[in-house]
Amino acid sequence: MRLNRFLAAAGVGSRRHCDELIASGRVAINGETCTDFSAQPGGRDHVKVNGKLVHVVPPLTIMLHKPAGFVSTRKDPHVRDTVFDLLPAKFSRLFNVGRLDAQTEGLLLLTNDGDVAQSLTHPRYKIEKEYEVTLDRPWDPELASKLLRGIFLDGDRAKIARLHSVSRVRLRVVLRQGINRQIRRMFEAVGYHVKHLIRVRIGNLRLGDLPRGHWRALTERELESLESR
Secondary structure (H helix, E strand, C coil), rough: CEEEEEEEHHCCHHHHHHHHHHHHEEEECCCEECCCCCCCCCCCCCEEEEEEEEEECCCCCCEEEEECEEEECCCCCCCEEHHHCCCCHHHHCCEEECCCCCCCCCEEECCCCCCCCCHHHHHHHHHCCEEEEEECCCCCCHHHHHHHHHHHEECCCEEEEEEEEECCEEEEEECCCCCCCCHHHHHHHCCEEEEEEEEEEEECCCCCCCCCCCCEEECCCHHHHCCCC
């Protein structure tokens, strides 16, 4: 197994990120800095990243139904609850793929597989993310075209890929971008407050009836659907 794959399998990050670590001299094998991308650590070799020993662990990807009030990070300087508080201690090596803001709930993926993370986050794949949005008052369909054309946020054009009404105050919204708090900010720009926001789908993966605060491992078929992109 080449060094970048070894590091990705150890949960260090995507292969691209691991390549950067190798190139910058932050990886050592048996005490010697290694910048050789073709190196293949064996079972008895000691591999360290930034001086910390890493081990290959079996690949695992789970979906979590994140409740509102939890932040999508491992540690929070404000001592708020994090999504890792909802998981067993044995999952300490997982990292979340993307984020949901504290008050948004729904489907969050966590993995130790750098390739899975890469396939879900690289801009060229344009993975769809679907949300159910509850507004503070009845939706005006005439405003949909403005959100579909796009609104500038932080210098970038934020666009909604698809939008349709479920009821007078509930919408289904599909994004192919990942701008911070994008949905809330876009609806605020047209005069609405988002009362409730839940992500129900990432690509072909659906939240389904997974209860809030619960998790499950992805099935082989679900993993294949990610890897076939």
